[in-house]
Amino acid sequence: MLITNVCTTPLLVRNKVPYHWAHGVTYGAEVIxxxxxxxxxxxxxxxxxxxxxxxxxxxxVELAGRHLIGKxxxxxxxxxxxCYHSLFQAHGTCSAPRFGGQILAGLxxxxxxxxxxxxxxxxxxxxxxxxxxxxxxxxxxxxETADELALDATRLVEQGYRVIYGKIGRGEQLDIEIVQKxxxxxxxxxxxxxxxxxxxxxxxxxxxxxxxxxxxxxxxEQPCDHRSLHALKQIKGSSSIAIAADQSVFNLADVYxxxxxxxxxxxxxxxxxxxxVMPFIEAAAVAAAAGINVxxxxxxxxxxxxxxxxxxxxxxxxxxxxxxYMNHLLSSDIISSPNLxxxxxxxxxxxxxxxxxxxxxxxxDRAAEDHRSTMxxxxxxxxx
Ligand SMILES: [Mg+2]
Numbered sequence: 001m002l003i004t005n006v007c008t009t010p011l012l013v014r015n016k017v018p019y020h021w022a023h024g025v026t027y028g029a030e031v032i033x034x035x036x037x038x039x040x041x042x043x044x045x046x047x048x049x050x051x052x053x054x055x056x057x058x059x060x061v062e063l064a065g066r067h068l069i070g071k072x073x074x075x076x077x078x079x080x081x082x083c084y085h086s087l088f089q090a091h092g093t094c095s096a097p098r099f100g101g102q103i104l105a106g107l108x109x110x111x112x113x114x115x116x117x118x119x120x121x122x123x124x125x126x127x128x129x130x131x132x133x134x135x136x137x138x139x140x141x142x143x144e145t146a147d148e149l150a151l152d153a154t155r156l157v158e159q160g161y162r163v164i165y166g167k168i169g170r171g172e173q174l175d176i177e178i179v180q181k182x183x184x185x186x187x188x189x190x191x192x193x194x195x196x197x198x199x200x201x202x203x204x205x206x207x208x209x210x211x212x213x214x215x216x217x218x219x220x221e222q223p224c225d226h227r228s229l230h231a232l233k234q235i236k237g238s239s240s241i242a243i244a245a246d247q248s249v250f251n252l253a254d255v256y257x258x259x260x261x262x263x264x265x266x267x268x269x270x271x272x273x274x275x276x277v278m279p280f281i282e283a284a285a286v287a288a289a290a291g292i293n294v295x296x297x298x299x300x301x302x303x304x305x306x307x308x309x310x311x312x313x314x315x316x317x318x319x320x321x322x323x324x325y326m327n328h329l330l331s332s333d334i335i336s337s338p339n340l341x342x343x344x345x346x347x348x349x350x351x352x353x354x355x356x357x358x359x360x361x362x363x364x365d366r367a368a369e370d371h372r373s374t375m376x377x378x379x380x381x382x383x384x
Pocket of ligand 1: 195197221222246247268
């Protein structure tokens with residue numbers, strides 16, 4: 001079945017509450033919705049994260065999208081290799097392996113969704129079949145103050161979450177207060193993970209990890225600048241708390257470097273880093289060869305990514321049991337089904353066809369209008 005058209009639409013889907021982390025405050029998911037249309041009238045959907053500029057990202061997606069026209073939905077690997085070569089290896093610049101993954105992720109997703117709908121089966125079935133029946137997620141605490149975060153942690157534990165994850169990296173004293181109050185709120189039996197999002201240098205990381213150890217923290221995620229795996233290894237070498245690599249790993253080559261260097265106990269990886277479903281599976285296999293698990297990474301994304309990641313995670317052998325879930329942050333979504341509410345921190349592996357979601361075109365129109373009006377009323381580069 002051949003692809004006849006690729007449509008792109010910038011969207012803004014707002015969060016319920018502002019999202020506080022080491023990089024400031026984020027108010028919603030800004031994405032480029034991608035629709036791949038086939039000659040028999042089917043539509044496959046994906047999305048690409050629109051940062052740092054929806055105008056710029058949309059232009060790159062549309063350039064890449066030209067390579068899809070006239071190609072079979074069952075040739076995504078060849079199509080994506082052609083896109084990558086054309087846009088990001090052209091003339092030997094090789095300047096953007098990570099940006100390339102971000103740009104191409106939504107197109108790759110949309111081709112898989114179209115392929116599944118064409119074949120009449122779930123994407124995970126096309127990938128060889130699921131090896132589990134459900135995906136487990138951590139409870140992601142939200143709030144600005146330590147008291148708000150601790151209260152949210154209590155709510156999430158009451159909802160059945162066994163792993164709680166929170167953002168720190170917001171200043172030494174506030175970080176300590178957050179961790180102390182969250183631990184006090186949830187009791188001893190809940191597993192706690194915290195993410196400073198690169199806010200610490202190795203000296204500060206060593207000091208903070210030493211201070212946080214008394215609160216029985218299971219894992220600290222990407223404490224230092226992502227550009228140095230050696231710094232991450234240095235921190236891990238002196239840490240009594242397990243260390244995860246997040247922004248340091250985007251693709252299978254990064255994962256290979258991290259695991260062979262012994263820089264991380266856990267690899268945090270998402271479709272928007274790897275460039276879609278298949279490169280995620282390949283990168284996970286590299287971690288599996290080193291005996292290390294992969295945790296699904298979340299960005300500011302819609303239910304489209306939640307569903308796509310669910311299918312990719314269903315087929316890898318080394319999935320962590322505390323994956324990142326972002327859908328509950330949204331005030332609304334652009335899919336009308338399935339229901340993505342978690343039960344005891346878990347979501348079933350989704351069925352098909354494709355990724356198994358129904359797009360809500362009215363919600364898409366509203367999110368597109370919100371993006372248009374927000375962009376026209378804000379200064380260039382203003383954070384959403
Ligand atoms: Mg992280």
